[in-house]
Amino acid sequence: MSDTHAQFAFVRSKMLPEAPPPASERGAAKWVRQNFFSSTINTVMTIFVFVVVIQIALTVVPWLANGVWSGSSLSDCREALAGETGACFAVLSERWNQLLFGFQYPSELYWRPLAAFLLLFVAIAPVLFQKYVPSKMLIFTALYPFIAFFLIWGGSLLTPVLALAGFVVGYFVYTKLVAQSFALGFFGGLFAALAFWILSGYLPVEGILAIEPVESREIGGFMLNLILGTVCVSLSIPFGIALALGRQSSMPIIKWICVVFIEFIRGVPLITLLFVANVVLAYFLPPGTNFDLILRVIIMITMFASAYIAEVIRGGLAALPRGQYEAANSLGLDYAQSMRLIILPQALKISIPGIVNVAVGLFKDTTLVSVISMFDLVGMIRGPISSSQEWNGVYWELFLAAGLLFFVTCYGISQYSQWLERELRTDHR
Numbered sequence: 001m002s003d004t005h006a007q008f009a010f011v012r013s014k015m016l017p018e019a020p021p022p023a024s025e026r027g028a029a030k031w032v033r034q035n036f037f038s039s040t041i042n043t044v045m046t047i048f049v050f051v052v053v054i055q056i057a058l059t060v061v062p063w064l065a066n067g068v069w070s071g072s073s074l075s076d077c078r079e080a081l082a083g084e085t086g087a088c089f090a091v092l093s094e095r096w097n098q099l100l101f102g103f104q105y106p107s108e109l110y111w112r113p114l115a116a117f118l119l120l121f122v123a124i125a126p127v128l129f130q131k132y133v134p135s136k137m138l139i140f141t142a143l144y145p146f147i148a149f150f151l152i153w154g155g156s157l158l159t160p161v162l163a164l165a166g167f168v169v170g171y172f173v174y175t176k177l178v179a180q181s182f183a184l185g186f187f188g189g190l191f192a193a194l195a196f197w198i199l200s201g202y203l204p205v206e207g208i209l210a211i212e213p214v215e216s217r218e219i220g221g222f223m224l225n226l227i228l229g230t231v232c233v234s235l236s237i238p239f240g241i242a243l244a245l246g247r248q249s250s251m252p253i254i255k256w257i258c259v260v261f262i263e264f265i266r267g268v269p270l271i272t273l274l275f276v277a278n279v280v281l282a283y284f285l286p287p288g289t290n291f292d293l294i295l296r297v298i299i300m301i302t303m304f305a306s307a308y309i310a311e312v313i314r315g316g317l318a319a320l321p322r323g324q325y326e327a328a329n330s331l332g333l334d335y336a337q338s339m340r341l342i343i344l345p346q347a348l349k350i351s352i353p354g355i356v357n358v359a360v361g362l363f364k365d366t367t368l369v370s371v372i373s374m375f376d377l378v379g380m381i382r383g384p385i386s387s388s389q390e391w392n393g394v395y396w397e398l399f400l401a402a403g404l405l406f407f408v409t410c411y412g413i414s415q416y417s418q419w420l421e422r423e424l425r426t427d428h429r
Contacts, residue, residue, distance in 0.1 A: 063087050067397075073390035091394045092401055095385050099401065102220020102375050103384050109154075109212065113223050116148040120230065128416065131423075150211075152219070152227070157209035162200040166193045178336075216294045220375035222405055227294070228376075229363035229409075232301040236362070237355065239302065240309030241348075245339065247314060258310070265307035271368050273300040278372040297369055305362045312354035316347035349424050356417040360410045377402050 036046040066086030068077045070093065077088035092099070101110060123144035126137040146160035170193030178185030219227070246258035265273075277296040320343065328338030348355075370379030381398040385391055 069093055074393055087397050088394050089397055091391050091397055098221060098380055098385060099377060100221045101223050104218035105214065112151040116151040119144060119147065153214055154211045155213040156206055166196040169193055169196045216292050221380055222377040224376040225366045228298065228301060228366040231298055232305055233359045233362060235302045236305035236309050239306035241313055243306055243310035244313040244317060248317060262307045262310050265303055270304050270365055271371060273304055274368055274372050305358060308358045309355055312351050312358060313347060316351035319350050320346055352417055352421055356413060360413055363410060364406060
């Protein structure tokens with residue numbers, strides 16, 4: 001024992017507390033080292049990107065900071081800048097109404113599309129947030145398309161009322177015939193609705209409970225992009241589901257009709273379909289027929305998006321195990337019940353990322369209507385605004401504003417889809 005004490009002058013009797021890690025192994029310093037300087041290649045790339053970002057910032061920040069917001073022409077902006085670098089944001093202050101509503105929509109009626117836009121959020125809330133919004137709000141959701149049409153286009157109130165009545169008649173016939181056969185109920189309701197709309201076209205509705213009408217050619221700006229994007233996405237999803245189910249049908253005629261439609265539409269550029277809607281379609285109509293251009297464009301864009309969504313949903317159907325179909329059969333469910341209650345909910349959940357991808361791409365593709373002389377947001381920038389004498393030569397500011405509008409809309413759609421995926425997650429990971 002004495003030898004041990006002679007060798008060790010001090011023996012610790014208690015454990016020391018844990019020491020904190022070095023400063024380079026914790027917090028922001030650790031994150032920076034791991035993400036930017038973890039290797040020689042990463043260090044070189046970090047320095048290179050940093051230099052590029054600094055160069056861009058030195059160019060863009062003064063351009064934004066010195067921006068001129070007041071003025072009636074490009075010459076006023078140049079006088080205010082006095083030779084310095086700066087943006088001419090005065091064009092946004094002067095022409096914001098044309099960017100949003102077009103240059104022909106009556107300014108005293110701006111409240112009508114604004115009201116329709118605000119009511120859109122009320123209408124889609126029961127669909128997007130079913131758990132948090134009362135289901136009774138779905139009644140307003142069903143009425144919203146007719147309310148929005150009346151607000152934006154105006155005219156007689158009986159026009160949207162008769163359109164709604166056609167759907168009611170079709171649904172009533174469907175409920176009476178669907179017990180015998182789903183196909184009989186569907187086509188019976190469709191023919192009943194079409195017959196009602198054809199007969200109602202002969203009724204004198206002009207001037208009855210009417211507000212100031214607005215022609216389709218007067219609608220433009222970002223409002224036109226929103227109309228096309230909202231309507232076409234809303235219509236293409238149910239049509240895409242029908243095409244996907246038809247492609248997997250055991251009935252050869254229906255299957256090959258869907259296959260030919262999907263493959264043909266997917267093999268044709270959207271811009272070609274828009275030219276068909278603008279020029280070629282008129283040759284197949286009776287002389288003197290006035291087929292609204294916006295309606296023709298909606299039909300073509302909806303057909304285009306439906307084909308892509310059909311393939312996305314077909315992938316979701318193929319991803320389901322065969323046992324789900326067998327389980328539906330074992331419960332004694334017919335085809336319509338098994339699809340509505342078991343198969344489609346799971347397939348649509350799997351297909352959410354693909355559907356959102358198509359929806360975002362479709363909304364951005366609505367700018368292609370500018371090539372057929374429709375003055376949407378891009379059409380307004382390339383046409384009446386940039387070609388005007390006051391603002392000839394202003395491009396960056398206008399396209400920056402357009403990019404921000406589309407980014408906010410598309411980013412909102414993307415964030416909602418991610419939230420919906422988290423809400424529908426059942427694995428609790």
